[in-house]
Amino acid sequence: MPWSTTATWIFIGLWLFALIPILDGPGLRRVLAMPAGGLPVLLWLLALIGMLWATGVPMAERWGGLSSVFKFLAIPLLMFQFQRSSRASWVMIGFLASCGVLLILSWAIVLVPSLPMHWTRRDGFGVPVRDYIAQTGEFAACIFLLAGIALQAYRQQRRSLALVLSLAALLFLANLFVISTSRTGLVVIPLLLLLFLWRHVDRRRLLGALIATAVLGIAACLLSSNVRTSVTSLFDEVRGFNPNATIPTRAGERLEFWRKSIDFVVAAPILGHGTGSIPDQFRRAAVGQTGMASAASTNPHNQIFGVAIQLGLIGTAVVLAMWLAHLMLFRGGGLVAWAGLMVVAENVLSSLFNSHLFDFTQGWGYVLGVGVAAGAVLRQLSHSRAEKAP
Numbered sequence: 001m002p003w004s005t006t007a008t009w010i011f012i013g014l015w016l017f018a019l020i021p022i023l024d025g026p027g028l029r030r031v032l033a034m035p036a037g038g039l040p041v042l043l044w045l046l047a048l049i050g051m052l053w054a055t056g057v058p059m060a061e062r063w064g065g066l067s068s069v070f071k072f073l074a075i076p077l078l079m080f081q082f083q084r085s086s087r088a089s090w091v092m093i094g095f096l097a098s099c100g101v102l103l104i105l106s107w108a109i110v111l112v113p114s115l116p117m118h119w120t121r122r123d124g125f126g127v128p129v130r131d132y133i134a135q136t137g138e139f140a141a142c143i144f145l146l147a148g149i150a151l152q153a154y155r156q157q158r159r160s161l162a163l164v165l166s167l168a169a170l171l172f173l174a175n176l177f178v179i180s181t182s183r184t185g186l187v188v189i190p191l192l193l194l195l196f197l198w199r200h201v202d203r204r205r206l207l208g209a210l211i212a213t214a215v216l217g218i219a220a221c222l223l224s225s226n227v228r229t230s231v232t233s234l235f236d237e238v239r240g241f242n243p244n245a246t247i248p249t250r251a252g253e254r255l256e257f258w259r260k261s262i263d264f265v266v267a268a269p270i271l272g273h274g275t276g277s278i279p280d281q282f283r284r285a286a287v288g289q290t291g292m293a294s295a296a297s298t299n300p301h302n303q304i305f306g307v308a309i310q311l312g313l314i315g316t317a318v319v320l321a322m323w324l325a326h327l328m329l330f331r332g333g334g335l336v337a338w339a340g341l342m343v344v345a346e347n348v349l350s351s352l353f354n355s356h357l358f359d360f361t362q363g364w365g366y367v368l369g370v371g372v373a374a375g376a377v378l379r380q381l382s383h384s385r386a387e388k389a390p
Contacts, residue, residue: 003098003129005360012074019081031076031083035325036374040072043318047275050311054274065276065310068358071367078371079378088376091368092145092339099142100168102128102135103175110179126179133354134361136185139172141346141365144192146172148338151200183230183250188349195345199338244291254301254353256292260285261305265312272312281309299358303351306358319357323348326370329377336380340373 031037047069051062082088105128127135150165176185193213201209237251243259245252264273264281273281279298286296300306307315323344330340347356347366356362 008360008364016077019077022084023077023080027083028076028080031079034079035321036329036370037076037079039318039322039325040075043315043322044069044072046311046315046318050272050275050315052274053271054277054280054310057274057277057280061279062274062276065278068363071363074367075371075374078368079375082372082375083378083382085375086379088336088372088379091372096142096145099138099172103139103142103172106135106175106179107171126175130361133182133184136176136182137188137346137350137356137362137365139176140185140189140192141342141369143169143172143189144196144342145339147196148200148335148342152335177227181227181230183234184350184353186227186230187353188346191349192342192346195342199341242291243293244289246291248292248295252292253295253297256295257282257297257300258302258305261300261302261309265305265308268312270312270314272308272310272315275310277310278306299355301354303355303357306355326374329374332377334377334380336373336376340370340377343369343373 032041044066047066051066054062054065106126109128110126146165146169150162150169153159153165154162176189194210197206197209197213234251237249238255240249241252241255243252243256260282263285267273278300279296282298283296286294300309303319304316307319311318326344327341330337330344343366347362350356350362354362357366
């Protein structure tokens with residue numbers, strides 16, 4: 001969990017410095033030949049070429065568009081490394097430990113206001129670093145990662161460990177319901193829960209588990225004023241949407257961004273307007289407008305639009321193929337496959353309302369989660385083939 005952008009870049013640099021000496025051409029080519037490893041690189045190459053037809057777009061903005069996809073080059077490198085390393089669990093433990101510290105700070109800020117802490121966010125307490133959208137995504141990942149580990153421990157007759165992990169997951173969940181839940185999280189968490197039940201619950205017990213989950217979810221929503229306020233305000237903002245309204249709303253802005261994004265894509269459907277063209281397109285569309293329609297956004301708040309505006313249907317096809325390739329890689333059983341599947345599913349769902357692949361925190365979370373889990377899955381498959389070989 002990146003507490004600091006600067007520190008993250010430093011550690012990425014150190015990781016690359018340590019990785020380069022062990023890279024070998026044949027092994028890396030095998031990874032790149034796989035759709036899961038090659039498609040992220042193809043997306044970067046397309047963005048690089050896309051700078052050529054971003055006519056009228058300042059070079060700084062073209063470079064900004066390209067820099068948002070540089071991180072995808074790390075996916076095949078991580079796959080290469082963790083296909084040969086047995087330390088993928090260290091990454092998972094580090095992520096959970098980091099988010100655990102964040103959870104403690106979040107609760108402390110809210111429960112003990114007299115503490116000498118000054119971490120706040122612009123519309124409330126309980127978010128020590130980054131923002132509430134990033135924190136919601138990280139805590140959601142922790143919930144379902146801990147749930148998978150707890151279930152594995154329970155099946156291994158390690159009941160005490162399973163209980164502790166389950167309680168930890170509940171603390172993360174309670175934080176989301178009580179302190180800070182993004183609206184994206186209100187969509188993502190229930191769908192991830194359905195995926196978890198489908199993946200881990202016996203089909204004969206699935207209906208009962210779904211009913212119990214629905215009852216608990218409704219009860220939690222009724223008891224949480226935070227969730228009720230988010231849901232009711234969302235419906236009010238959608239019903240009262242007016243692009244010329246002088247007072248912007250979160251839902252209204254998204255609707256306006258999506259409406260304009262459709263027009264941008266229709267204007268250049270195949271190749272898009274070029275890498276880094278999103279700010280330029282919104283600036284042009286804002287000329288002469290009033291209210292929310294006059295907002296010159298740099299983000300359409302939807303990953304598909306974020307790609308299609310710049311790289312057209314060709315770029316969109318590459319992103320969808322990349323998601324599908326990663327999902328297919330994690331279709332098997334086991335904790336590592338579940339972790340990878342959960343990371344991809346969360347990103348796909350949250351990208352309906354945000355451009356998370358292009359964001360720093362969520363984008364690197366996807367790259368690290370998928371790259372490490374994919375390498376670990378490939379390592380397991382390699383060992384399984386070796387054991388079956390005569």
